[in-house]
Amino acid sequence: MTQCVETAKSLNQQGFAVTIDYMGESTRDAEMAEQATQEFLNVIQAIAHQNLDSSISLDLSHIGMVIDAELGYKNACTLAKAAQNEGLEMMISMEGVDRTNLILEIHQRLCETFNNVGITLQAYLHRTPDDLERVLQYSGKIRLVKGAYAAPADHAKSRGAELDESYRQLMERLLTSRHPCSIATHDPALLDLASLEHAHRLIQEQKIEPDKIEFEMLKGVTSERLQAMKNYGYHTRVYLPYGREWHLYLCNRLAEHPPNIYQAITDAMKCGYG
Numbered sequence: 001m002t003q004c005v006e007t008a009k010s011l012n013q014q015g016f017a018v019t020i021d022y023m024g025e026s027t028r029d030a031e032m033a034e035q036a037t038q039e040f041l042n043v044i045q046a047i048a049h050q051n052l053d054s055s056i057s058l059d060l061s062h063i064g065m066v067i068d069a070e071l072g073y074k075n076a077c078t079l080a081k082a083a084q085n086e087g088l089e090m091m092i093s094m095e096g097v098d099r100t101n102l103i104l105e106i107h108q109r110l111c112e113t114f115n116n117v118g119i120t121l122q123a124y125l126h127r128t129p130d131d132l133e134r135v136l137q138y139s140g141k142i143r144l145v146k147g148a149y150a151a152p153a154d155h156a157k158s159r160g161a162e163l164d165e166s167y168r169q170l171m172e173r174l175l176t177s178r179h180p181c182s183i184a185t186h187d188p189a190l191l192d193l194a195s196l197e198h199a200h201r202l203i204q205e206q207k208i209e210p211d212k213i214e215f216e217m218l219k220g221v222t223s224e225r226l227q228a229m230k231n232y233g234y235h236t237r238v239y240l241p242y243g244r245e246w247h248l249y250l251c252n253r254l255a256e257h258p259p260n261i262y263q264a265i266t267d268a269m270k271c272g273y274g
Protein backbone atom coordinates (compact mmCIF):
# COMPACT_ATOMS: atom_id res chain seq x y z
CA MET A 1 0.00 0.00 0.00
CA THR A 2 2.90 2.36 0.76
CA GLN A 3 3.90 2.59 -2.90
CA CYS A 4 0.29 3.08 -3.92
CA VAL A 5 -0.05 6.01 -1.51
CA GLU A 6 3.12 7.55 -2.96
CA THR A 7 1.71 7.18 -6.48
CA ALA A 8 -1.55 8.76 -5.30
CA LYS A 9 0.36 11.69 -3.83
CA SER A 10 2.24 12.23 -7.06
CA LEU A 11 -0.96 12.09 -9.16
CA ASN A 12 -2.64 14.54 -6.75
CA GLN A 13 0.29 16.90 -7.21
CA GLN A 14 -0.28 16.69 -10.98
CA GLY A 15 -3.90 17.69 -10.41
CA PHE A 16 -5.62 14.30 -10.69
CA ALA A 17 -7.84 12.83 -7.99
CA VAL A 18 -7.43 9.08 -7.49
CA THR A 19 -9.44 6.12 -6.30
CA ILE A 20 -7.57 3.32 -4.52
CA ASP A 21 -8.68 -0.30 -4.90
CA TYR A 22 -7.17 -3.13 -2.89
CA MET A 23 -8.05 -5.59 -5.63
CA GLY A 24 -9.65 -8.98 -5.20
CA GLU A 25 -12.74 -11.05 -5.88
CA SER A 26 -11.67 -14.54 -4.89
CA THR A 27 -12.40 -14.31 -1.15
CA ARG A 28 -13.28 -17.80 0.01
CA ASP A 29 -13.99 -17.49 3.73
CA ALA A 30 -15.03 -15.03 6.40
CA GLU A 31 -11.46 -14.62 7.63
CA MET A 32 -10.26 -13.49 4.18
CA ALA A 33 -13.21 -11.10 3.98
CA GLU A 34 -12.27 -9.71 7.40
CA GLN A 35 -8.64 -9.24 6.29
CA ALA A 36 -9.72 -7.42 3.13
CA THR A 37 -12.06 -5.19 5.13
CA GLN A 38 -9.25 -4.38 7.56
CA GLU A 39 -6.93 -3.51 4.67
CA PHE A 40 -9.55 -1.12 3.24
CA LEU A 41 -9.82 0.48 6.71
CA ASN A 42 -6.05 0.98 6.60
CA VAL A 43 -6.41 2.56 3.15
CA ILE A 44 -9.06 4.96 4.47
CA GLN A 45 -6.78 5.93 7.37
CA ALA A 46 -3.82 6.43 5.02
CA ILE A 47 -5.89 8.64 2.70
CA ALA A 48 -7.06 10.71 5.67
CA HIS A 49 -3.62 11.01 7.30
CA GLN A 50 -1.91 11.94 4.06
CA ASN A 51 -4.75 14.29 3.16
CA LEU A 52 -5.05 12.68 -0.28
CA ASP A 53 -7.69 13.59 -2.84
CA SER A 54 -8.84 9.98 -3.09
CA SER A 55 -11.86 7.74 -2.78
CA ILE A 56 -11.83 3.97 -2.32
CA SER A 57 -13.14 1.48 -4.88
CA LEU A 58 -14.02 -2.09 -4.03
CA ASP A 59 -15.58 -5.33 -5.20
CA LEU A 60 -18.25 -6.48 -2.74
CA SER A 61 -17.07 -10.06 -3.40
CA HIS A 62 -13.69 -9.15 -1.94
CA ILE A 63 -15.27 -8.30 1.40
CA GLY A 64 -17.44 -11.40 1.62
CA MET A 65 -20.58 -10.98 -0.54
CA VAL A 66 -20.23 -14.31 -2.34
CA ILE A 67 -19.72 -16.28 0.87
CA ASP A 68 -22.72 -14.66 2.52
CA ALA A 69 -24.63 -11.59 1.33
CA GLU A 70 -25.16 -10.38 4.91
CA LEU A 71 -21.43 -10.61 5.62
CA GLY A 72 -20.73 -8.54 2.49
CA TYR A 73 -23.35 -5.99 3.54
CA LYS A 74 -22.02 -5.80 7.12
CA ASN A 75 -18.42 -5.27 5.96
CA ALA A 76 -19.55 -2.72 3.37
CA CYS A 77 -21.38 -0.82 6.17
CA THR A 78 -18.19 -0.79 8.25
CA LEU A 79 -16.25 0.69 5.34
CA ALA A 80 -18.94 3.17 4.27
CA LYS A 81 -19.12 4.46 7.86
CA ALA A 82 -15.33 4.76 8.21
CA ALA A 83 -15.12 6.52 4.84
CA GLN A 84 -18.02 8.83 5.73
CA ASN A 85 -16.31 9.78 9.02
CA GLU A 86 -13.30 10.92 7.00
CA GLY A 87 -15.41 12.67 4.34
CA LEU A 88 -14.50 10.09 1.69
CA GLU A 89 -16.46 8.42 -1.07
CA MET A 90 -16.74 4.65 -1.48
CA MET A 91 -17.31 3.37 -5.02
CA ILE A 92 -18.68 -0.13 -5.57
CA SER A 93 -17.41 -1.90 -8.68
CA MET A 94 -19.68 -4.06 -10.83
CA GLU A 95 -18.77 -7.72 -11.31
CA GLY A 96 -20.06 -10.62 -13.45
CA VAL A 97 -23.72 -10.67 -14.49
CA ASP A 98 -24.55 -13.44 -12.00
CA ARG A 99 -23.76 -10.94 -9.22
CA THR A 100 -25.49 -7.83 -10.60
CA ASN A 101 -28.77 -8.22 -8.65
CA LEU A 102 -27.03 -8.82 -5.35
CA ILE A 103 -24.64 -5.89 -5.80
CA LEU A 104 -27.51 -3.53 -6.65
CA GLU A 105 -29.52 -4.75 -3.65
CA ILE A 106 -26.60 -4.14 -1.28
CA HIS A 107 -25.96 -0.75 -2.88
CA GLN A 108 -29.60 0.19 -2.32
CA ARG A 109 -29.47 -0.86 1.35
CA LEU A 110 -26.25 1.10 1.88
CA CYS A 111 -27.79 4.20 0.30
CA GLU A 112 -30.62 4.06 2.83
CA THR A 113 -28.04 4.84 5.54
CA PHE A 114 -25.06 6.49 3.83
CA ASN A 115 -24.74 9.27 1.26
CA ASN A 116 -21.14 8.57 0.24
CA VAL A 117 -21.64 5.28 -1.62
CA GLY A 118 -21.41 5.18 -5.41
CA ILE A 119 -22.08 2.37 -7.87
CA THR A 120 -20.65 1.25 -11.20
CA LEU A 121 -22.97 0.32 -14.09
CA GLN A 122 -21.92 -1.58 -17.22
CA ALA A 123 -23.21 -0.30 -20.56
CA TYR A 124 -22.90 -3.73 -22.18
CA LEU A 125 -25.72 -5.28 -20.12
CA HIS A 126 -29.19 -5.16 -21.71
CA ARG A 127 -30.69 -4.42 -18.28
CA THR A 128 -28.62 -1.30 -17.58
CA PRO A 129 -31.07 1.38 -18.85
CA ASP A 130 -33.56 0.14 -16.19
CA ASP A 131 -30.86 -0.14 -13.53
CA LEU A 132 -29.74 3.40 -14.27
CA GLU A 133 -33.25 4.77 -13.66
CA ARG A 134 -33.31 2.88 -10.37
CA VAL A 135 -29.94 4.05 -9.06
CA LEU A 136 -30.63 7.66 -10.11
CA GLN A 137 -32.97 7.72 -7.08
CA TYR A 138 -30.00 7.50 -4.70
CA SER A 139 -27.57 10.27 -3.96
CA GLY A 140 -24.27 8.45 -4.58
CA LYS A 141 -22.14 8.88 -7.67
CA ILE A 142 -22.84 6.67 -10.71
CA ARG A 143 -19.81 5.43 -12.64
CA LEU A 144 -20.48 4.31 -16.21
CA VAL A 145 -18.16 1.72 -17.80
CA LYS A 146 -18.48 -0.45 -20.91
CA GLY A 147 -18.12 -3.73 -18.95
CA ALA A 148 -15.15 -6.06 -18.66
CA TYR A 149 -16.52 -9.52 -17.82
CA ALA A 150 -17.42 -12.31 -20.23
CA ALA A 151 -21.22 -12.44 -20.45
CA PRO A 152 -23.68 -14.45 -22.59
CA ALA A 153 -25.38 -12.72 -25.53
CA ASP A 154 -28.82 -12.87 -23.91
CA HIS A 155 -27.43 -10.63 -21.15
CA ALA A 156 -24.88 -8.43 -22.86
CA LYS A 157 -23.73 -6.81 -26.08
CA SER A 158 -20.26 -7.61 -27.30
CA ARG A 159 -17.67 -4.91 -28.10
CA GLY A 160 -18.43 -2.83 -31.16
CA ALA A 161 -20.71 -0.15 -32.56
CA GLU A 162 -23.85 -1.39 -30.80
CA LEU A 163 -22.19 -1.27 -27.37
CA ASP A 164 -20.71 2.16 -28.11
CA GLU A 165 -24.18 3.42 -29.02
CA SER A 166 -25.56 2.05 -25.72
CA TYR A 167 -22.76 3.77 -23.82
CA ARG A 168 -23.51 7.01 -25.65
CA GLN A 169 -27.22 6.87 -24.78
CA LEU A 170 -26.60 6.00 -21.13
CA MET A 171 -23.97 8.73 -20.87
CA GLU A 172 -26.41 11.28 -22.28
CA ARG A 173 -29.09 10.21 -19.79
CA LEU A 174 -26.60 10.35 -16.93
CA LEU A 175 -25.09 13.71 -17.87
CA THR A 176 -28.41 15.39 -18.51
CA SER A 177 -29.81 14.02 -15.21
CA ARG A 178 -27.22 16.25 -13.50
CA HIS A 179 -26.62 13.44 -11.01
CA PRO A 180 -23.03 13.08 -9.69
CA CYS A 181 -21.32 10.85 -12.22
CA SER A 182 -18.07 9.41 -13.47
CA ILE A 183 -17.64 8.90 -17.19
CA ALA A 184 -15.16 6.00 -17.01
CA THR A 185 -14.01 5.25 -20.53
CA HIS A 186 -10.85 5.78 -22.57
CA ASP A 187 -12.81 5.83 -25.82
CA PRO A 188 -11.96 9.07 -27.68
CA ALA A 189 -15.17 8.95 -29.70
CA LEU A 190 -17.22 9.06 -26.49
CA LEU A 191 -15.16 11.77 -24.81
CA ASP A 192 -14.23 14.71 -26.94
CA LEU A 193 -11.10 13.68 -28.69
CA ALA A 194 -12.48 12.51 -32.00
CA SER A 195 -14.41 14.69 -34.41
CA LEU A 196 -17.63 13.80 -32.57
CA GLU A 197 -16.52 15.73 -29.48
CA HIS A 198 -19.27 13.96 -27.70
CA ALA A 199 -19.25 14.30 -23.90
CA HIS A 200 -17.61 17.72 -23.93
CA ARG A 201 -19.93 19.05 -26.64
CA LEU A 202 -23.03 17.69 -24.88
CA ILE A 203 -22.01 19.23 -21.55
CA GLN A 204 -21.51 22.59 -23.23
CA GLU A 205 -24.68 22.48 -25.35
CA GLN A 206 -26.84 21.50 -22.39
CA LYS A 207 -25.06 23.95 -20.09
CA ILE A 208 -24.51 21.17 -17.52
CA GLU A 209 -22.65 22.34 -14.43
CA PRO A 210 -19.30 20.52 -14.56
CA ASP A 211 -18.92 20.25 -10.77
CA LYS A 212 -20.90 16.99 -10.59
CA ILE A 213 -19.09 15.37 -13.51
CA GLU A 214 -15.79 13.60 -13.53
CA PHE A 215 -13.78 11.65 -16.08
CA GLU A 216 -12.01 8.60 -14.78
CA MET A 217 -9.46 6.28 -16.38
CA LEU A 218 -7.34 3.31 -15.37
CA LYS A 219 -3.77 3.88 -14.19
CA GLY A 220 -1.37 3.52 -17.09
CA VAL A 221 -3.99 3.71 -19.84
CA THR A 222 -4.16 6.63 -22.29
CA SER A 223 -3.11 9.18 -19.65
CA GLU A 224 -2.90 11.86 -22.36
CA ARG A 225 -6.69 11.60 -22.81
CA LEU A 226 -7.30 12.19 -19.11
CA GLN A 227 -4.92 15.12 -19.29
CA ALA A 228 -6.91 16.49 -22.23
CA MET A 229 -10.17 16.31 -20.21
CA LYS A 230 -8.38 18.02 -17.31
CA ASN A 231 -7.26 20.76 -19.70
CA TYR A 232 -10.93 21.41 -20.49
CA GLY A 233 -11.35 22.09 -16.76
CA TYR A 234 -13.08 18.86 -15.76
CA HIS A 235 -12.52 16.95 -12.56
CA THR A 236 -10.40 13.90 -13.45
CA ARG A 237 -9.59 10.76 -11.50
CA VAL A 238 -7.13 7.87 -11.89
CA TYR A 239 -8.11 4.36 -10.79
CA LEU A 240 -5.21 2.95 -8.80
CA PRO A 241 -5.25 -0.77 -7.97
CA TYR A 242 -2.86 -2.70 -5.75
CA GLY A 243 -2.75 -5.97 -3.82
CA ARG A 244 -2.33 -9.69 -4.34
CA GLU A 245 -4.87 -9.88 -7.18
CA TRP A 246 -3.25 -6.97 -8.96
CA HIS A 247 -2.00 -9.44 -11.61
CA LEU A 248 -5.64 -9.85 -12.72
CA TYR A 249 -5.82 -6.16 -13.44
CA LEU A 250 -2.57 -6.41 -15.36
CA CYS A 251 -3.82 -9.38 -17.44
CA ASN A 252 -7.10 -7.61 -18.22
CA ARG A 253 -5.28 -4.52 -19.41
CA LEU A 254 -3.02 -6.60 -21.59
CA ALA A 255 -5.99 -8.49 -23.03
CA GLU A 256 -7.74 -5.22 -23.84
CA HIS A 257 -4.69 -3.72 -25.45
CA PRO A 258 -1.55 -5.91 -25.94
CA PRO A 259 0.82 -2.94 -26.58
CA ASN A 260 0.38 -2.17 -22.86
CA ILE A 261 3.05 -4.73 -22.03
CA TYR A 262 5.77 -2.11 -21.50
CA GLN A 263 3.64 0.11 -19.28
CA ALA A 264 2.38 -2.96 -17.41
CA ILE A 265 5.89 -4.14 -16.60
CA THR A 266 6.82 -0.67 -15.35
CA ASP A 267 3.68 -0.54 -13.19
CA ALA A 268 4.30 -4.03 -11.82
CA MET A 269 7.77 -2.99 -10.71
CA LYS A 270 6.56 0.26 -9.19
CA CYS A 271 3.18 -0.51 -7.70
CA GLY A 272 2.23 -4.18 -7.59
CA TYR A 273 1.87 -6.39 -4.54
CA GLY A 274 1.81 -3.42 -2.15
Ligand SMILES: Cc1cc2nc3c(=O)[nH]c(=O)nc-3n(C[C@H](O)[C@H](O)[C@H](O)COP(=O)(O)OP(=O)(O)OC[C@H]3O[C@@H](n4cnc5c(N)ncnc54)[C@H](O)[C@@H]3O)c2cc1C
Binding pocket: 092, 093, 094, 095, 120, 122, 145, 146, 147, 148, 149, 184, 185, 186, 187, 188, 216, 217, 218, 221, 222, 239, 252, 253, 254, 256, 257, 260
Ligand atom coordinates in the same frame (compact mmCIF):
# COMPACT_ATOMS: atom_id res chain seq x y z
C1 LIG B 1 -12.41 3.87 -13.54
C2 LIG B 1 -12.83 2.58 -14.16
C3 LIG B 1 -13.53 1.66 -13.40
C4 LIG B 1 -13.94 0.45 -13.96
N1 LIG B 1 -14.71 -0.40 -13.23
C5 LIG B 1 -15.25 -1.48 -13.80
C6 LIG B 1 -16.19 -2.31 -13.13
O1 LIG B 1 -16.53 -2.06 -11.98
N2 LIG B 1 -16.70 -3.37 -13.79
C7 LIG B 1 -16.37 -3.66 -15.09
O2 LIG B 1 -16.91 -4.62 -15.65
N3 LIG B 1 -15.47 -2.91 -15.77
C8 LIG B 1 -14.90 -1.83 -15.16
N4 LIG B 1 -14.01 -1.05 -15.86
C9 LIG B 1 -13.46 -1.52 -17.15
C10 LIG B 1 -14.36 -1.17 -18.32
O3 LIG B 1 -15.53 -1.95 -18.29
C11 LIG B 1 -13.65 -1.42 -19.67
O4 LIG B 1 -13.31 -2.77 -19.79
C12 LIG B 1 -12.40 -0.61 -19.88
O5 LIG B 1 -12.54 0.67 -19.37
C13 LIG B 1 -12.07 -0.46 -21.40
O6 LIG B 1 -13.18 0.08 -22.06
P1 LIG B 1 -13.22 1.57 -22.73
O7 LIG B 1 -14.49 2.20 -22.30
O8 LIG B 1 -12.00 2.31 -22.46
O9 LIG B 1 -13.42 1.30 -24.29
P2 LIG B 1 -12.62 0.42 -25.32
O10 LIG B 1 -13.50 0.30 -26.51
O11 LIG B 1 -12.12 -0.84 -24.67
O12 LIG B 1 -11.38 1.29 -25.65
C14 LIG B 1 -11.48 2.51 -26.37
C15 LIG B 1 -10.08 3.00 -26.69
O13 LIG B 1 -9.42 3.31 -25.46
C16 LIG B 1 -8.07 2.86 -25.52
N5 LIG B 1 -7.92 1.78 -24.56
C17 LIG B 1 -8.88 1.10 -23.92
N6 LIG B 1 -8.37 0.20 -23.08
C18 LIG B 1 -7.05 0.33 -23.22
C19 LIG B 1 -5.97 -0.31 -22.62
N7 LIG B 1 -6.14 -1.28 -21.72
N8 LIG B 1 -4.73 0.09 -22.98
C20 LIG B 1 -4.53 1.07 -23.87
N9 LIG B 1 -5.52 1.71 -24.48
C21 LIG B 1 -6.75 1.35 -24.15
C22 LIG B 1 -7.81 2.39 -26.92
O14 LIG B 1 -7.40 3.51 -27.67
C23 LIG B 1 -9.18 1.96 -27.36
O15 LIG B 1 -9.32 1.99 -28.75
C24 LIG B 1 -13.60 0.16 -15.31
C25 LIG B 1 -12.91 1.10 -16.07
C26 LIG B 1 -12.53 2.30 -15.53
C27 LIG B 1 -11.84 3.30 -16.38
